[in-house]
Amino acid sequence: MSFRVWAPGHERVRVRVDGVDHEMTRDGQWWHSLATGTDYAFLLGDDDKALPDPRSLWQPAGVHEPSRVYDHDAYTWTDQSWTGRALPGGVIYELHIGTFTPEGTFDAAIGKLDHLVELGVTFVEVMPVNAFDGVAGWGYDGVLWGAVHEPYGGPDGFKRFVDACHRRGLAVLLDVVYNHLGPSGAYLDRFGPYFAGRNDWGPGLNLDGEGSDEVRRYVLDNALGWLRDFHVDGLRLDAVHALNDRRATHLLEELAVEVEALSAAVRRPLTLIAESDLNDPKLVTAREAGGYGLTAQWSDDLHHALHVALSGETSGYYADFGAPDALARTLREVFFHAGTWSSFRGRRHGRPVDTRKIPGHRFLAYLANHDQIGNRATGDRLSATVSQGGLGACLQAGSGGRTPGGQSGPGACPQAGSEGHTPRGYGLLACGAAIVFCSPYTPMIFMGEEWAASTPWQFFASFPDPELAEAVRTGRRREFARHGWGDAEVPDPLDPATVERSRLNWAEAAEPGHRELLALYRSLIALRRGRPELADSRLDRFEVRAEDSWLVLRRGVLRLACNLGSEKATAPLAGQARQVLLQSGGATASGTVATLPPASFALVEVG
Secondary structure: OEEEEEOOOOOOEEEEEOOEEEEOEEEOOEEEEEOOOOEEEEEEOOOOOOEOOOOOOOOOOOOOOOEEOOOHHHOOOOOOOOOOOOOOOOOEEEEOHHHHOOOOOHHHHHOOHHHHHHHOOOEEEEOOOEEOOOOOOOOOOOOEEEEEOHHHOHHHHHHHHHHHHHHOOOEEEEEEOOOOOOOOOOOHHHHOOOEEEEOOOOEEEOOOOOOHHHHHHHHHHHHHHHHHHOOOOEEEEOOHHHOOOOOOOOHHHHHHHHHHHHHHHHOOOOEEEEOOOOOOHHHHOOHHHOOOOOOEEEOHHHHHHHHHHHHOOOOHHHHHHHOOOHHHHHHHHOOOOOOEEEOOOOEEEOOOOOOOOOOHHHEEEEOOOHHHHHOOOOOOOHHHHHOOOOOOOOEEEOOOOEOOOOOEOOOOOOOOOOOOOOHHHHHHHHHHHHHHHOOOOEEEEEOOHHHOOOOOOOOOOOOOOHHHHHHHHHHHHHHHHOOOOOHHHOOOOOOHHHHHHOOOOHHHHHOOOHHHHHHHHHHHHHHHHHOHHHHOOOHHHOEEEEEOOEEEEEEOOEEEEEEOOOOOEEEEOOOOEEEEEEEEOOOEEEOOEEEEOOOEEEEEEEO
């Protein structure tokens, strides 16, 4: 077979195949050689250090060891009837393969897919699965972007997972990281001018300097490979604000163009979702209108506004979101910081979204994601913040006194005031979920959120190098010390117990309090899929009215009335109540108003 590698600055390159060295022949900036074998690595110049292939598809022994030849055609797919899913109207579920199940593998995750189908999810967003050093980690320290992490199950394991998702009608989004490489096993710079400068996480890519054409091709080919060869339905692009590219055509636009062409070839929708700190709608604006043409982007402002409204936290980047109108304003306008002052940044930030032209499905709304939980010192979830002491309060569907799960009568769910339960905390989680699923934005759930998982999601890694491990440990403690956390409060990211604490406990989904919240999530998603008003993403037809502790979302003939305060409230419905579709915490609707006990909501149809 033919082995090829881009190594423009070298006068000699060899490939070691199954222990035998072969001289390679230069072809412009590329080198090639014909050889027979399975495991291979490259030797640059006269150096005897064998390096894995930058475009490796398989690293069975780790990121420092030889690559292994992988044949995509050898896998037999069963998803020939899969036609994909478009993002509008979808519900995304973010998960981490290593902690989604006790086993932490693709095959084990397949066993939980039916739970996602029953929940009503349509997209599974998988955190990075590319090869990184060590066994356990978040995946954002990957160094070989095309090789699937072997402890998860390797390339065939990932294909089995995607195949299984498609059989169940679930589209798969893959989180990819093109803004930096991890600190261990990043050998790209030895081959050519891959790097240029640094960002907060490591060396950045050379996207616009000398030699950058092949670097950009490296990124584009990797992205297309996941979509084409692994049948992935879309990519979540990590921290694109850290992609330094001064070319007239930005890498993101170039990627969108090529993905659109691939979509036509494979005859299914392909989705690109950006994570960006820029608050710039240009990313999701159509190319015809001068944008990059990406499908959607995360909106942390929506998260921050919800988090502050539910938890009361106003430290750090949450400070500005303590404004009385923050939640209503952000729900209406997508970005709270839209060319306005950001006290956290000490400058003006963002650009307004033209809500007449850009639909809401292009922005993701969520109560949690891996960053917003994992980058807290203890990895505590929103449920731990608002629900101290446990979960409680009954949920009622319609007026029949039943929970969304169909249970009724005394003991159907934890009672207000019972020992170990906090009805207000439960009610706030229910209100937050209702706002997300009744908004015009694309909802996203972080794994375990749907039942208020008690397990934290903490930062963890497993670098074998003791010096690197200690540097990560020290850096983590130093980072949180600036925010007032003591060393004892910051979990050791290299301690295997940190990983274990972060694994979901699936048994608690059936426990009191947790099962009722899970039933609520199922009901909200079912309503969103069954009522076109809730899936309508036209922002110019979306209205939010708020006063004191209550707010009302207007969705066609539907009204979501929420009370996030600690006192009873009455909210106007701008219409005559016909029926209550879903409610929590004893909320009712009659005439033209909803009567809302503290931390409750009512979804009402008006006539």
